[in-house]
Amino acid sequence: MKKLALFLTIIFMTMSYGQEIKQVPQINTNGEGKVKVAPDQVCISATVETKGNNAKDVKKQNDEKMDAVLKFIKKMNIPTADFKTKQVSLNPIYDYEKKKTSYNATQTVEIVVKDLSKYDELMEGLVQQGINRIDNVVFESSKLAQYQSEARKLAIKDAKSKAEDYVSVLGQKVGKAITITDNSQVYPPRPVYMAMKAESMDASGASNETLAIGEIEITATVSVSFILD
Structure with missing residues (x-):
């Protein structure tokens, strides 16, 4: 009886294996x-960068320039939802030869312009208001x-x-x-x-x-x- 059960089990396993490997x-x-x-819109990443020997003065100058930039962006009727500050930094830079420390402040704003006819005027105005670095310009589709x-x-x-x-x-x-x-x-x-x-x-x-x-x-x-x- 045990031999018969073992024999049937082997046959069942063989049939199952055959079915599994069927291609x-x-x-x-x-x-x-x-x-x-x-594209129907453009994303602009622009930075104000200020350098100097006094950290407080450098930050103040950088803040003033960015304030003027943000006011200009609003004046261009760019919705507040379409621009935002991406990065703010104030870093010391040590000159080993002169043994002096200077400071570098940066603020980056990202602007999504959905009316491409404003592109030229906006870019020109950004530079006039204090932007001294355009990091990226990417043309995109809103769809x-x-x-x-x-x-x-x-x-x-x-x-x-x-x-x-x-x-x-x-x-x-x-x-x-x-x-x-x-x-x-x-x-x-x-x-x-x-x-x-x-x-x-x-x-x-x-x-x-x-x-x-x-x-x-x-x-x-x-x-x-x-x-x-």
């Missing part, structure tokens, strides 16, 4: 989706999440189209997807530059091109495994 015909492909759009979704859908369609190309000569069909892997990298959208003409005219009456606003390219990549019917 399902499938095809694996990669897909890429790209969406190019014109980034929507375009990322579109890019992902295009990537899936691309993967399925490739799979259909491969199996079409085999007399088979692409069935359901069994795995989908998102391979998209978390990077800012890549700019694709092109010139944008400014409204202003130079002395000769010709229009100036002051801003290369271009397009931004939003990319999604996926890997998909399809069952073959």
Whole structure:
């Protein structure tokens, strides 16, 4: 009886193992989706930097300049929700040759400009009010999440189209997807530059091109495994 039970157990295990290793015909492909759009806003990171020998004076001068900068930003009718202080610092700098300590104060403000027609006037005014370092200027889309979704859908369609190309000569069909892997990298959208003409005219009456606003390219990549019917 024990031998019979052992024999049946071995048969059951063998059948189970056979079922587990049964291969399902499938095809694996990669897909890429790209969406190019014109940006409708710009994010500017600008810094006031002040140096001097007295920490109190350096901080005071830096504060006064930043106060003028913030007042100018408000004057440009930038909503308060669209600009904020990102960094404030006051650091001693020791000169070993002269054996003296100086001080360096910085304040950085980040501004999101949703009306690109204000860009030139804003940048010029920032410098006039005391900004002496533009750290970053990034053109963006306010509908980034929507375009990322579109890019992902295009990537899936691309993967399925490739799979259909491969199996079409085999007399088979692409069935359901069994795995989908998102391979998209978390990077800012890549700019694709092109010139944008400014409204202003130079002395000769010709229009100036002051801003290369271009397009931004939003990319999604996926890997998909399809069952073959």
